[in-house]
Amino acid sequence: MRFNQTASLSIRRAIRYVEWLILIVYLLLFLVNRDGVSYSNLPIPTYVTLAQVIILTTLSFIFPINRPIWQRRFYILLEVLTVIMPVAVGVDFEIALYLILAKSCILLNRKDVIFITIFSGILYMLLIAQSIPMIVDFNRTNHNQLLAEYLQDLNNTDVIIRRAVINNLGGYITASIFVILFCFVVVAEQKSRQKAEALTQQIETLAASLERSRIAREIHDSLGHSLTTLDIQLELAQRLYDKNPNKAIDSLNIAKDLSSECLTKVRNSVQSIRQTNFNLNQALATLVEQVVQNQSFVIHLNSELPQLPIQTSHQLYCIVQEAVTNIQKHGFAKVVNIKGYQDNQGIILEIIDDGQGFEVNAHHTGFGLRGMQERIQILGGELQIKSSLGEGTQIQVWIPS
Structure with missing residues (x-):
């Protein structure tokens, strides 16, 4: 299993400190027990022990918790090999092997941990079996000196007590450190899980809020203007029903066309959301064709946008749709230029009209500009609007590529 970034940092520090303490205790015990005749005092076990401490200390600075799986396995x-291979020459650092197995539970999956445990156990037992004859042969060769030292120690109780206290204290320290490490890992995992649950709840709340905002934008962008006009025409038809039936029929015909337009917009919106191969350039061309049929202004479209993710394409399409709707309702423009392209900085979308413009800094109560800004925030881009009364409007959208 793998932990999140915050938990991994705390676990990394805890394991590193534990490794350092265990290595220090191991080195001190090695130095303290070097008096007298002992197999471990021979040159090869001595050099192997020092090399083992150096390698393990170097590796303690590396903890590849966020690295690829093959690097963690290696x-x-x-x-494991650094700890086990010295057993072949009588250098046994068993507590370090347990620590490494604990680290493997953090860095590897269950199958890898089981494999490492079995492999380590088999290799450890084989190397111990190999080292026993050498140690026995050394003890047999030096049995006189070993016996003399043993008899001398029996007459010196202080030496026996000192060795017993130091060795048992060292074993206690290393074992307790290992237990503390395990507790640190469990506590860190619990805290990580609690934070993850809290974050999940926040994400669910935010997702619900974003979904409500998205639905509000879709209703406003696709249906708001058409339904408003439809309501006006139906109200007019009601008033003219008794006084001027012919005009009332005209209003009903317009209302019928508007209702058909609403249905078309709903179908287009649903289709654009569900499409997996949504082509923004084609969608914009279709939008322009639909708009110019019933409007008095001209739209020049120059869109050379690359294939974008469906979410990005849909949001940009809705931004253009909202901009065109605002021009229809408020702009009174004659010419509209829509340009989309990609440069080194990202995706650029420009909508420029020669309409009456508006005061950008004035308070706007509608959903139009707010919806455009929310869509840009979703994409992590920027929106620039330049306009003034009588000077038209320039809208530029930038989305990082």
């Missing part, structure tokens, strides 16, 4: 295997 790291654990290297540590």
